[in-house]
Amino acid sequence: MSITVMDRQIIEALQGGLPLVPTPFAEVAARLEMDEATLIDRLAALKASGVIRRIAAAPNHYMLGMVANGMTVWDVEDTRITVLGAQIGALPFVTHCYERPRALPDWPYNLFAMVHGATRDEVSEKRAQIAAILGDACRTSDILYSTRILKKTGLRLKEST
Secondary structure, three states: OOOOHHHHHHHHHHOOOOOOOOOHHHHHHHHOOOOHHHHHHHHHHHHHHOOOOOOOOOOOOOOOOOOEEEEEEEEEOOOOHHHHHHHHHOOOOEEEEEEOOOEOOOEOOOEEEEEEEOOHHHHHHHHHHHHHHHHHHEEEEEEEEOOOOOOOOOOOOOOOO
16 A cells, blocks of 8 residues: 555654644644544554554653563474464563564574563563463573663654655
């Protein structure tokens, strides 16, 4: 799907985030000189076509007291990773979960799940819950703790010329 001029304007208006007001879509629509229903319909079409995946909050976990942030990494049997990955990704304490290719011999891990907690003990407890679900499909695992927060951004388009 190619995007229209209107779609580009919408994406550019939203790429810096939604305004923190009671009716953010109405405000963005007004800035773009369209009605809110049109904006929401275009966003739904962009999502349905795969041009955008989602509109979501990107919280600063440190500001929320979640200072022990660990990327859990797992070496899971390839034949079972799709089903097990979906189960792990559905856990309420996993913020994102995905499959990546291994980089053997140094990196045997193919399933990644981000876990946040107030302490490393809390993250370890959550990691143990993941391990219980993976069971014998997991050969080895590790956890990589964040040492700093990185800037998070969503889709960015070059400015129109």
